[in-house]
Amino acid sequence: MISLAGRDILHGWGKFVFTGVGLGLLIGVTLTMAGVYRGMVDDGKALLDNSGADLWVVQRDTLGPYAEASSIADDRYRDLLALPGVRAAANVTYLTMQLKRGAREVRAMVVGIAPQGPGTPGWPAHLVAGRHITRSHYEAVADIATGFQLGDRIRIRRQHYTVVGQTRRMVSSSGDPMVFIPLRDAQQAQFLKDNDAIAQQRRRTSENPAFNRPGVPGLLEAAIDAQSSNPSVNAVLVRLDPGARPDEAREAVRRWEHLTAYTRHEMEEILVGKLIATSARQIGMFLAILAVVSAAIVAFIIYTLTLGKIREIAVLKLIGARDRSIAWMILQQALGLGLIGFTVGKVAATFWAPAFPKYVLLVPEDSLRGALAVALICALASLVAIRAALRVDPAEAIGG
Amino acid sequence: MTDSGIIIEGLRKRYGEGDTAVDALRGVNMHVSPGEVIGLIGPSGSGKSTLLKCLGAVTDPTAGRMTLGGEVIYDEGWRIRDLRALRRDKIGFVFQSPYLIPFLDVTDNVALLPMLAGNANAAARGRARELLEALDVAHRDKAMPSQLSGGEQQRVAIARALANHPPVILADEPTAPLDSERALTVIRILNQMARQYHTAIIVVTHDEKIIPTFRRIYHIRDGVTHEEEGEGRELPGTP
Numbered sequence: 303m304i305s306l307a308g309r310d311i312l313h314g315w316g317k318f319v320f321t322g323v324g325l326g327l328l329i330g331v332t333l334t335m336a337g338v339y340r341g342m343v344d345d346g347k348a349l350l351d352n353s354g355a356d357l358w359v360v361q362r363d364t365l366g367p368y369a370e371a372s373s374i375a376d377d378r379y380r381d382l383l384a385l386p387g388v389r390a391a392a393n394v395t396y397l398t399m400q401l402k403r404g405a406r407e408v409r410a411m412v413v414g415i416a417p418q419g420p421g422t423p424g425w426p427a428h429l430v431a432g433r434h435i436t437r438s439h440y441e442a443v444a445d446i447a448t449g450f451q452l453g454d455r456i457r458i459r460r461q462h463y464t465v466v467g468q469t470r471r472m473v474s475s476s477g478d479p480m481v482f483i484p485l486r487d488a489q490q491a492q493f494l495k496d497n498d499a500i501a502q503q504r505r506r507t508s509e510n511p512a513f514n515r516p517g518v519p520g521l522l523e524a525a526i527d528a529q530s531s532n533p534s535v536n537a538v539l540v541r542l543d544p545g546a547r548p549d550e551a552r553e554a555v556r557r558w559e560h561l562t563a564y565t566r567h568e569m570e571e572i573l574v575g576k577l578i579a580t581s582a583r584q585i586g587m588f589l590a591i592l593a594v595v596s597a598a599i600v601a602f603i604i605y606t607l608t609l610g611k612i613r614e615i616a617v618l619k620l621i622g623a624r625d626r627s628i629a630w631m632i633l634q635q636a637l638g639l640g641l642i643g644f645t646v647g648k649v650a651a652t653f654w655a656p657a658f659p660k661y662v663l664l665v666p667e668d669s670l671r672g673a674l675a676v677a678l679i680c681a682l683a684s685l686v687a688i689r690a691a692l693r694v695d696p697a698e699a700i701g702g
Numbered sequence: 703m704t705d706s707g708i709i710i711e712g713l714r715k716r717y718g719e720g721d722t723a724v725d726a727l728r729g730v731n732m733h734v735s736p737g738e739v740i741g742l743i744g745p746s747g748s749g750k751s752t753l754l755k756c757l758g759a760v761t762d763p764t765a766g767r768m769t770l771g772g773e774v775i776y777d778e779g780w781r782i783r784d785l786r787a788l789r790r791d792k793i794g795f796v797f798q799s800p801y802l803i804p805f806l807d808v809t810d811n812v813a814l815l816p817m818l819a820g821n822a823n824a825a826a827r828g829r830a831r832e833l834l835e836a837l838d839v840a841h842r843d844k845a846m847p848s849q850l851s852g853g854e855q856q857r858v859a860i861a862r863a864l865a866n867h868p869p870v871i872l873a874d875e876p877t878a879p880l881d882s883e884r885a886l887t888v889i890r891i892l893n894q895m896a897r898q899y900h901t902a903i904i905v906v907t908h909d910e911k912i913i914p915t916f917r918r919i920y921h922i923r924d925g926v927t928h929e930e931e932g933e934g935r936e937l938p939g940t941p
Contacts, residue, residue: 303817304814304817306803306806310805312805313805313846614804617797619786620758620789621790621795621818622790624786624818699795699801700754700755700797
């Protein structure tokens, strides 16, 4: 038996292809939206992977350092190093800010890394150019997504940093590229006030009789020193010995150090389940709406095409074509339209995904799910047209 | 009367019920022998189309009896369960417009019926080629319907009607869109095919050009048929 649907498509291929291209662009947008969500999840996982930690130790009862603010004393890492199973522990600070690059600005996450050297938790594992930070101050390693080149000077707060190395795919959970600077500099950048604020605070402290007692020499200086120093970090990244159980180490931190610790799995839950949950729901809504719009478009197109063939359908029924043959013809056309649309959409999404400012990750599983969804939508959308075709009276071919 | 071809006895068709009921057919009696072409003529609203729809098994008669190719297909109710298969295998249709399937070429338009009947593609196309040769349009076998002239399209439509060796062909004003010469050619072809394939052909027509060519004519008026002798005028080109 010849394929009626195939012959019809070949006969009016221009109409089908152009309609399929239009549908395909819509499907491309749908696949891209799924890719945006995947990119957000992948950014979160990249952040965790790149930190090189097995445990994240943060301020008690907070979801820090990525989902909530967290501040702990910068000497607590020594206590953590004493716990059984802990191989390495390093302070880290995170500060998201706008950096100037020429006339343009780039949003980046400035990461303060402990001075122990490469391999320490928090340090970038691989560089694509240049070298690691070797000095205690004013050197930076920037992700290539920031646009900074080796030798560029970056201004962060009051200081300038020279870019000595470059990384790739070192991003925050929001997809902002990272800039690594020495921990001390990062603490200053994060916690130090500007000059006017420091002067005002000193004046207020010196005018406070509690700190400026005539009979207690050195009290005022001590108070001002305490206010000027920055002994806080956002988290301590802990790497465990091979074979050590993260759950046990986490419990030890909670029990003995009165801090909160998260394992890799828990941190992933926080990032994916809490931090990007709203965005995921937003994208889910978009996907649902796009699916409904796609279904409506396919249904309308197939219905219109079917109405244009009412006379032929009446003749086919009159000369003995079975209802299932006619329904199959319409279903095949809907699926054919979906196939053209999906192919165009997949190609379009693949081409335009790299142009997006944030990471868009197109995974084969999503494409497969997308193809199945398109097939299902097309099949459902063709039902209206099939119903109309099956109601055609073969007597219409005879007229009268 | 013959025991094959078409035999219609007391066929009635009523639309609606009660006061609004309309009797479109009031006891039609007809017979057409195999190889015979008869004319069915009558004014608009006389019941021609209703009769054609009843014969074509797309409308249920109200009463009567129809025998087709020696088989009783209707006797106060359909005696055939699968009317679609009946139309496919036992009845050929030729319409005022050829209504060829626009996305199939000439061969496949004709081969479609045997394919629908379950014949293999090669056998169906072989049958199509045979008919296209008989109707002198084999040279256009790969053309699409839109590339054919009106006369060629009607020949292909006749070939399609004959594709499953039906005992009867119902032709609904098949010459209406054609000029005199082409109209007479179509009637000549129908006569030739009727003889060659032993098919009974009913031609519904208003066309004054072709009415004199029929040997027998059924006039239908107010749902009742009256048989009369036709002129049986010789058709040009008839061997």
